[in-house]
Amino acid sequence: MTTEQFIATKASAAVNALYGADIPESRMQVQVTRKEFEGDFTLVVFPLLKISHASPDATGNAIGEWLTSNCPEIEAFNSVKGFLNLSLSNIYWSRLFASIESDARFGELPSTGRRIMVEFSSPNTNKPLHLGHVRNNLLGASVSNLLKAAGNDVIRTTLVNDRGVHICKSMYAWQQRFDGATPASTGKKGDHLVGDCYVEYARMEKEDPSVLDKVHDMLVKWEENDPEVRRLWSMMNEWVFEGFEQTYKALGISFDKTYYEHETYLLGKELVRKGLETGVFVKDPDGSVWCDLTADGLDRKLLLRSDGTSVYMTQDLGTAERRFAEHELDSHVYVVGDEQNYHFQVLKLVLKKLGFDWADQIYHLSYGMVELPEGKMKSREGTVVDADDLIEKMYEEAKSTSEESGKLEGVSEEEKDRLYHMIGLGALKYFILKVDPRKKMLFNPKESIDFNGNTGPFIQYTHARIKSILRKADALGIRPAVSEDAPLSPKEIRLVKLLASYPQKVQEAADAFSPALIANYCYDLAKEFNQYYHDTPILKEENSSILRMRLALIETLANVLVKATGILGMELPDRM
């Protein structure tokens, strides 16, 4: 039970005793007391005036009196203009702190028994990953962690778009203009080499539009399983996968299951057949198949072309059906940009029309685009921010900042390398995840991602500071320990309050599919600690139970920081 719930329950009892009214605790409004007022939690009494038939202050005072004389945990109160501020006893906070400190699984919510598949990343194999993909990948990985922390069984998956006309374009350009170049012969990452082919193709088509016919011939041959074309296709895809693998590894991302579109693109045709039988779909005279959604305020949606081939939507319908069946999913989350809102709206609607109840359990985590100061990234204009370049840049930035501070003297080169990567990536991940996924975000390549203020490195630095103190204490043979003999200061109570709210934050964030809420929490916690650190000496404290309590407090704080940033996919260093 959270402290808010505890107070709500007591307040409900107070109202019952004083006014004989039965107000459930869920209707009680309890919030954290604002900094400028005395107290820990505040009961909003306005909604109770109709029952008390008294002024806000009189009502507040009456409830305050009742609570302080009937609940030993509630020590004092003051009533200000309809807000009843309550102070809890030090023993209450000590015990709450002790319960958090001793709980190794603190913040891991009880199992929901639900199995959720999360699809994210889903790249095309004709160009390297860019900043937009980075946001997708980080969000997907983080939301997966979040849902897992909230007690769900999570399957991370990706659908690689490895076939189609765009792949053939790269293949054609390679054949015509690249003279047998390979990643090995050029020293280029495979995904970048294939990306170059794609760019080259665009140039070729501009010179001579008829090359498009050649590309279509190639696609037809691919579909006919032409060995020559298939061999080229496999080889180039292999290059790309190796390149992607490096990028995923650098980002710390992996999948439980990878689907390839060349295996799934024919799925869904059976559904179309059934839909035609049951009259959910209609066939036009030219042979094309449609679903009429005009009654739902949408348009008609194509499901099979007049030549009988399937489209994107057909495939997605079939894939969804197969996944729910194969994995006995309770829910499926798709991490896909908001430009596809319409697609998912239609997908769910069509599945529902086909009679699948689980259609309601599909959630499109629709995130906003990453934009540059001059607008959208455009590959034609060369304004695309490449993922590998960006990761490299972050590493260099971390390296130069670290070298400037000189705090890593005596650390091995190997360890330094690990730290630079951890810090650079931490900065990048936090930068992207701290903003509400649904909103579009701005990235200015000219300004490097900050390492000061509300940033990943700030949180990592906080952790390093705590670890430094704990190392020193350990060297002195002092062990952290919670004890009721060590009263908590107001700042320490604030920290305990924040720590205690962590499980609730995980729940809220999971409900909202928003790692940003976790990022904000991490910042609040780090900020609060740094203020505490600044004016509360720990190792110099003479009272040994207070000293040990403080060590226990910062150790718990470090543990919670590790868990929370872990959801964001960040690692925290012991020194930096």
Next chain:
RNA sequence: GGUUCCGUAGCUCAGCUGGAUAGAGCAACAGCCUUCUAAGCUGUGGGUCACGCGUUCGAAUCGCGUCGGAAUCACCA
């Protein structure tokens, strides 16, 4: 044109299930390292929460309208 989303400090963002005087960071300015890591801490300045009307004891938050921006509405994926 239809649908959906967005508009908060110079900039980047919190706050949005209605609650007290709207918060951070960056940038600017002024301080704090013989004291547990200054990637830190403290302070100053900076706001018509796009605009209007409504609901309410109370609106940045909810509703309607206006203005501005974005996405989407392919026999592309």
